[in-house]
Amino acid sequence: SGKARLVHREQTLFRTRPHWSRDGKRIVYSSHLGGQYSNLFVLPAAGGEPYKMTFGEYDSFHPRWSPDGESIAFVSNEEGLPELRLLGSWGGKLDRVRIRSRRWSRPMGRVAVRVLDPGGRPTAARVYPRASDGKSYTPAGAYERLSSLNERLFHTTGEFTAEVPPGAYSIDVVKGFEYEPAHAGASVEAGQTANIVVRLARMVDLKAKGWYSGSNHVHMNYGGNLHNTPENLFFMHAAEDADVICHQIANKDNRILDYQHYVAGRRVHPLSTPERIMHTGQEYRPPFYGHISLFDLSDHLISPFTTGYEGTAIESLYPSNTDVFRRAREQGGIGGYVHPWAERDPLEGDLAIARGFPVDLALGSFQYLELWSTAGRGALIVWHHALNSGFKVPVTGGEDSISNLHRTRLVGATRGYFFLAPGKLSWENFRDALVAGRGFVTNGPLLEFTANGKLPGSEIRLPAQGGTVHLEGALHSTAPLDSLRVVADGESVEEVPLSGDRRTASFRKDLPFRHSGWVTLEAEALRPRWPVEDSRPMAATNAVYIYVGDEPxxxxxxxEYFVRWIDKLIPMADSHPGWRTERERAHVLTQFREARAVFARRRDEAKR
Structure with missing residues (x-):
C-alpha cells in the first residue's frame, strides 16, 4: 500500500534496534519483555508473537542478521564489558568473538602507570588520559566513560598498562574531594614501555576527624552497556574515596532493576568492610509527585514503584507519596525527596520534579531531602523557605549515577559528609547523622562550620532578648570558587574572603540574633571548574537552628510561598485523567488541603 503500519507495540528503550532478515520475513530485535534484562526476540515481519532467542541475567542487544539468515551477530555484557557474539538462528550454537590481539595501523608504544597513595601503596583512582593524538586509549578491561565535563576517563585499581601512539602522553588523576589532583606524563617511543608513577597528596583528611562521605543515590544497572556488579560498585567508590554506597533499586518503564540485590532485614551488603559499606534501598519514581528514596526497609520493597504511569493499570495518582512514606515507616524505613529542583524557582513553572514536597513537609512524612543531584540554586530557594517556615529539613546529596552507562554522572560526584567520630563508620551511625543533619552537601568543596562550637543540625537557645552567636568556618576545595558566604534566614550576611587561588578560606564571626532563625555556610563557583564533575562546584552545610526565648x-x-504552591498543585492533581475512583481523588486531595492548612497557620503565626 505504500503506507507504514504498526506490526508490534511494547515498551522498551533505545536497545530495540530492529533488523529485517534478508528475505524480509522476520525481524530480530532486543527487548526486556517479561524481565529486567534485554534479550533477543524474533518477530514475524507481518506481525505476531515474538519468540525469545537468548536467555540470561545480563543484556543481549544490537542484533544483526547474517546475509544468509543462518546467524545473528549481537553484543552481550555477560562478563561485564560489552563483547561480540554470534548466535545460530537455529540449533542454539553460540560463539564468543574474543579480541585476542590488537594490530595497529601504525607503530605503537606502551605506558605502565602506577598511582600511589601518600604511603606509597597503589590506590584506586579516576584517570583522565591523553595521548599524543589527543585520544584517550583506555586500557583493555577498563570501562571508559564520558564525564559531565565531556572528558574521557576510567577508574583504575592503581596499576594499569595501555598501548598508545608515540609522543607525549599525559594523565590527570583524581581521587575524591580530599586529595589534590595529580598530573604526570612521559614521552613514549614506538615499541618501548614508558613507566609513570603518580603520587597523590592529601589536601585535607576529614576522615581522621570523624567525617565520612557517601552518595545517597547510586544505581547499579539501568539500561547501560556495562553489566555492573556490587564488586564493581565498591571498586568505583574506592576510586572516588567515598565511604558509603546508598544503592537504589528502581523501576525503568515496566521493569524493576536489580531487585534481586534487596534482602529483607540486611543492613549492609556482605562485601562491606570497616572502611566502606553499601546499603540497598529503593527509589520510588512517580512522575507527578516527584521521585523519593527509601532506606532501612526491613521487610519488603514498596510496590508498584510508581504511580501516574500513563497507559497502564497504575495510572492513578493514588497512593500519594505521603502514603508511600508512611508505609515505609511501618517497617522502620526512612525516606526523602531526590533530585528535586535545578536552577529556577519551581513555583515560577510547573513545580518541577518534586511537586509533592510541601505536602510531605507539612505532614512530616519524610526524614531528609536530597538537596542536589546536580548543582543548582533552585533547591536552595525551596530549602530556605522550608527552614524559614520552622521545619527542620536535613539535607544530603546524591548524583543519581546510572553507573552502567557510558555517559553518566560519576558515582559519588555529589554526596553528603556527616560526622560520626573517628573509626565509627557503620550504616546505623551514618543514617543517624544524616537524619540529624550533622554534616554538609557537596560536589567538591569541603566545609567545616560551627556555631557556638556546635555542628550543623544542632540547636542553640538564646534568652528572650536575643544574643550573639559565634561562628567559625573553613573551606578546602580542589577547584577555585567564586564565593563563600554565611547565610542566615535565607539571606547572605557575610561574604568570606577567599585565598589567592580561591580554594581555601577560614573565618570567625559573631552574628547577632534578635529573633529565632537559622544559619548555614554555602560555597559556589559560577561556571564549571575541573575536577568537579558538575555544572559548577557547590556546597552547603546543614542548618544550625537558633531559638530566641520561646519564639518559633x-x-x-x-x-505563603508554600500556600501558593499547594494552591497550584491541587487543580493539577484534581484534573489528572488517571484517577480510578472518586474515593482515591478525595483521599489525596484531603492530604493536600491538610498540608495547606499547616502553612496557613504558620503564615498567620508569623504575622502575629
Missing amino acids: IRSAASA
Whole structure:
C-alpha cells in the first residue's frame, strides 16, 4: 500500500534496534519483555508473537542478521564489558568473538602507570588520559566513560598498562574531594614501555576527624552497556574515596532493576568492610509527585514503584507519596525527596520534579531531602523557605549515577559528609547523622562550620532578648570558587574572603540574633571548574537552628510561598485523567488541603 503500519507495540528503550532478515520475513530485535534484562526476540515481519532467542541475567542487544539468515551477530555484557557474539538462528550454537590481539595501523608504544597513595601503596583512582593524538586509549578491561565535563576517563585499581601512539602522553588523576589532583606524563617511543608513577597528596583528611562521605543515590544497572556488579560498585567508590554506597533499586518503564540485590532485614551488603559499606534501598519514581528514596526497609520493597504511569493499570495518582512514606515507616524505613529542583524557582513553572514536597513537609512524612543531584540554586530557594517556615529539613546529596552507562554522572560526584567520630563508620551511625543533619552537601568543596562550637543540625537557645552567636568556618576545595558566604534566614550576611587561588578560606564571626532563625555556610563557583564533575562546584552545610526565648522560627512570606504552591498543585492533581475512583481523588486531595492548612497557620503565626 505504500503506507507504514504498526506490526508490534511494547515498551522498551533505545536497545530495540530492529533488523529485517534478508528475505524480509522476520525481524530480530532486543527487548526486556517479561524481565529486567534485554534479550533477543524474533518477530514475524507481518506481525505476531515474538519468540525469545537468548536467555540470561545480563543484556543481549544490537542484533544483526547474517546475509544468509543462518546467524545473528549481537553484543552481550555477560562478563561485564560489552563483547561480540554470534548466535545460530537455529540449533542454539553460540560463539564468543574474543579480541585476542590488537594490530595497529601504525607503530605503537606502551605506558605502565602506577598511582600511589601518600604511603606509597597503589590506590584506586579516576584517570583522565591523553595521548599524543589527543585520544584517550583506555586500557583493555577498563570501562571508559564520558564525564559531565565531556572528558574521557576510567577508574583504575592503581596499576594499569595501555598501548598508545608515540609522543607525549599525559594523565590527570583524581581521587575524591580530599586529595589534590595529580598530573604526570612521559614521552613514549614506538615499541618501548614508558613507566609513570603518580603520587597523590592529601589536601585535607576529614576522615581522621570523624567525617565520612557517601552518595545517597547510586544505581547499579539501568539500561547501560556495562553489566555492573556490587564488586564493581565498591571498586568505583574506592576510586572516588567515598565511604558509603546508598544503592537504589528502581523501576525503568515496566521493569524493576536489580531487585534481586534487596534482602529483607540486611543492613549492609556482605562485601562491606570497616572502611566502606553499601546499603540497598529503593527509589520510588512517580512522575507527578516527584521521585523519593527509601532506606532501612526491613521487610519488603514498596510496590508498584510508581504511580501516574500513563497507559497502564497504575495510572492513578493514588497512593500519594505521603502514603508511600508512611508505609515505609511501618517497617522502620526512612525516606526523602531526590533530585528535586535545578536552577529556577519551581513555583515560577510547573513545580518541577518534586511537586509533592510541601505536602510531605507539612505532614512530616519524610526524614531528609536530597538537596542536589546536580548543582543548582533552585533547591536552595525551596530549602530556605522550608527552614524559614520552622521545619527542620536535613539535607544530603546524591548524583543519581546510572553507573552502567557510558555517559553518566560519576558515582559519588555529589554526596553528603556527616560526622560520626573517628573509626565509627557503620550504616546505623551514618543514617543517624544524616537524619540529624550533622554534616554538609557537596560536589567538591569541603566545609567545616560551627556555631557556638556546635555542628550543623544542632540547636542553640538564646534568652528572650536575643544574643550573639559565634561562628567559625573553613573551606578546602580542589577547584577555585567564586564565593563563600554565611547565610542566615535565607539571606547572605557575610561574604568570606577567599585565598589567592580561591580554594581555601577560614573565618570567625559573631552574628547577632534578635529573633529565632537559622544559619548555614554555602560555597559556589559560577561556571564549571575541573575536577568537579558538575555544572559548577557547590556546597552547603546543614542548618544550625537558633531559638530566641520561646519564639518559633517563622516567616509569613515563606509560609505563603508554600500556600501558593499547594494552591497550584491541587487543580493539577484534581484534573489528572488517571484517577480510578472518586474515593482515591478525595483521599489525596484531603492530604493536600491538610498540608495547606499547616502553612496557613504558620503564615498567620508569623504575622502575629
